[in-house]
Amino acid sequence: PDSVNVGERYFATTLGHDVSVLSVDRRGERARVRAGNVEIEVLVSALALPRGERQIARNKQIRHSVARDEADISDFSQLKIIGCRAEEAIHLLDRFLDQAALEGVDNVRIIHGKGEGVLMKTVREYLAGHQLVAEFRVGNDIEGGEGVTFARLK
Numbered sequence: 001p002d003s004v005n006v007g008e009r010y011f012a013t014t015l016g017h018d019v020s021v022l023s024v025d026r027r028g029e030r031a032r033v034r035a036g037n038v039e040i041e042v043l044v045s046a047l048a049l050p051r052g053e054r055q056i057a058r059n060k061q062i063r064h065s066v067a068r069d070e071a072d073i074s075d076f077s078q079l080k081i082i083g084c085r086a087e088e089a090i091h092l093l094d095r096f097l098d099q100a101a102l103e104g105v106d107n108v109r110i111i112h113g114k115g116e117g118v119l120m121k122t123v124r125e126y127l128a129g130h131q132l133v134a135e136f137r138v139g140n141d142i143e144g145g146e147g148v149t150f151a152r153l154k
Contacts, residue, residue: 002125005021006022008020010050011100013048020033020035021047022034022038024044028042029043029045031043041105077107079110081112082119089119089122090122093123093126097153100153101132101153105153107150108147108150108153110123110149112149114125114145133153134151
């Protein structure tokens with residue numbers, strides 16, 4: 001759209017859902033939106049004309065990154081980012097957390113691997129300051145140990 005207006009509905013391409021705009025920042029770069037019961041900030045450039053209430057195809061990047069149970073393709077409880085660069089991992093993690101919250105997932109598993117610890121540290125620092133994360137913990141030995149982080153969403 002040419003402009004984004006408070007109170008109107010748009011399609012958030014990064015979330016894959018129609019949203020209602022609650023506010024727009026002064027520079028017009030970010031908008032606070034509501035999708036279902038979740039309020040979140042998105043880039044204004046990620047808003048498009050609404051597509052209605054129909055279910056749409058999931059974002060390809062999330063589709064290949066989210067490990068799903070074959071019986072339930074809507075399971076957004078796990079993200080595998082092993083081998084990603086830190087910047088790419090944070091981008092995927094942010095989108096994953098948004099989608100998990102929209103899907104009503106309470107607990108998520110992030111598989112980042114151990115490696116040299118850079119990705120592990122980056123993920124945990126990001127989770128510590130994320131508005132949707134109530135708490136997080138390191139996986140125990142059976143769950144994957146230091147190579148896995150579990151987060152409980154608000």
